[in-house]
Amino acid sequence: MPASASPEIDRLIGLLAKLPGMGPRSARRAALALLKRREQLMQPLAEALSAAAEKVKPCSTCGALDTRDPCAICADPTRDRTLICVVEEVGALWAMERGGAYRGLYHVLGGLLSALDGMGPDQLRIGELTARARQGEAREAILALPATVDGQTTAHYLAERLAPSGVQVTSLARGVPVGGELDWLDDGTIAQALRARRPA
Amino acid sequence: MEWSDDAYVLSARAYGETGAIVELLTETRGRFAAHVAGAASRRMKPFLQPGARVVAQYRARTSANLGSAQLEPVGEGPAALFDDPLALTGLAAAAAVAAGALPEREPHPGAFLAFEALSSAFALPDVWPAVYVRFEAGLLDELGFGLDLARCAATGGTEDLVYVSPRTGRAVSRAAGEAYRDKLLKLPPFLLGAQGGLGEGDVGRGLELTGHFLALNVFGPLNRPLPPARVWLIERLAAAGRL
Numbered sequence: 001m002p003a004s005a006s007p008e009i010d011r012l013i014g015l016l017a018k019l020p021g022m023g024p025r026s027a028r029r030a031a032l033a034l035l036k037r038r039e040q041l042m043q044p045l046a047e048a049l050s051a052a053a054e055k056v057k058p059c060s061t062c063g064a065l066d067t068r069d070p071c072a073i074c075a076d077p078t079r080d081r082t083l084i085c086v087v088e089e090v091g092a093l094w095a096m097e098r099g100g101a102y103r104g105l106y107h108v109l110g111g112l113l114s115a116l117d118g119m120g121p122d123q124l125r126i127g128e129l130t131a132r133a134r135q136g137e138a139r140e141a142i143l144a145l146p147a148t149v150d151g152q153t154t155a156h157y158l159a160e161r162l163a164p165s166g167v168q169v170t171s172l173a174r175g176v177p178v179g180g181e182l183d184w185l186d187d188g189t190i191a192q193a194l195r196a197r198r199p200a
Numbered sequence: 201m202e203w204s205d206d207a208y209v210l211s212a213r214a215y216g217e218t219g220a221i222v223e224l225l226t227e228t229r230g231r232f233a234a235h236v237a238g239a240a241s242r243r244m245k246p247f248l249q250p251g252a253r254v255v256a257q258y259r260a261r262t263s264a265n266l267g268s269a270q271l272e273p274v275g276e277g278p279a280a281l282f283d284d285p286l287a288l289t290g291l292a293a294a295a296a297v298a299a300g301a302l303p304e305r306e307p308h309p310g311a312f313l314a315f316e317a318l319s320s321a322f323a324l325p326d327v328w329p330a331v332y333v334r335f336e337a338g339l340l341d342e343l344g345f346g347l348d349l350a351r352c353a354a355t356g357g358t359e360d361l362v363y364v365s366p367r368t369g370r371a372v373s374r375a376a377g378e379a380y381r382d383k384l385l386k387l388p389p390f391l392l393g394a395q396g397g398l399g400e401g402d403v404g405r406g407l408e409l410t411g412h413f414l415a416l417n418v419f420g421p422l423n424r425p426l427p428p429a430r431v432w433l434i435e436r437l438a439a440a441g442r443l
Binding site: 020021115116118120147148149152153156157160174184186187188189191192 | 249
């Protein structure tokens, strides 16, 4: 059943409803908000969407999304080029950047090896990673992959593939999160934290 | 419909933004799928992994519906294997084979016990590949396609059983099978009993044996290949010189 009298508005609502976090009801509210604030919100949003659709592309080096190729991170001369942080998706790269604790380069795999989903090594950007490790200035590859069965299977596979390049392969620590209380942690996390304990 | 049961998670696929459809291998009800609300939460993600042991509380309006389940983790789960790439691959293969082979909502307590035994064995690197073969042999048994290794299909003798007929799954003695040795499958001694011992190449022969009958009797009739996870396991065991 159409949500409004106009097919254009229905199409807008239909498209908005496909976004993460949105359903038909919230899409209707968003469409209404946009239509009410046409000059301040709708036009700039349409222009931003158009510009992003036209200009944003994956970086041919690391796979991050940017309007430039190589991307701003790969082109930044102040970055530590001896470090490559390997992440599953661009969202993980953004999470690392938010923290500001890391100043090296990245490599976006584009997924994880998954036997269940039939995701094999050829479908990921693993060849590009090994080429970067062989040819570039990289000295260390940091595997920042999820602590899941697929994530760790991928990490072990990458460690094997990167070994001939001579690059040191490390992975992120697993254990108690900052602000985490033991009472609320699952058994697996507590056991991992206990195994990875260090002198206080 | 409402029940509570011990279970292993076989797979979890995202459903919507926060939920998941989780396949469980339950102790008394076999393979069961359920919707798990809040599966993307930080609390639940650690144990919605293949091989995680949980207590499941299932509820559905009617038995035909896909119900919802609340899961409570038991023990450390697959995180214990994160540092062991081979065991991790073995766990993924076992979950994929169980998920693909077992019919849904059909009680197979033996499959649950076999999965439980295999999960415990992953802590023993030298032993678990043989236990994995026994797990697959146990699955075949549960599904009604068990190997008949008690006596020779040709002579009825119980000594020197070294082959298996690829058609019937029955053991064949060395003397009776010698003329057909190229056509028969090799029977690793550890499948005959705990005292059989584990020799070089036995795990590979065992995987060839169970793989043949899984393909012939279980996955073939469903027009499906053996799970890629199992193929990966064999590749990795071969690369590690463990077959």
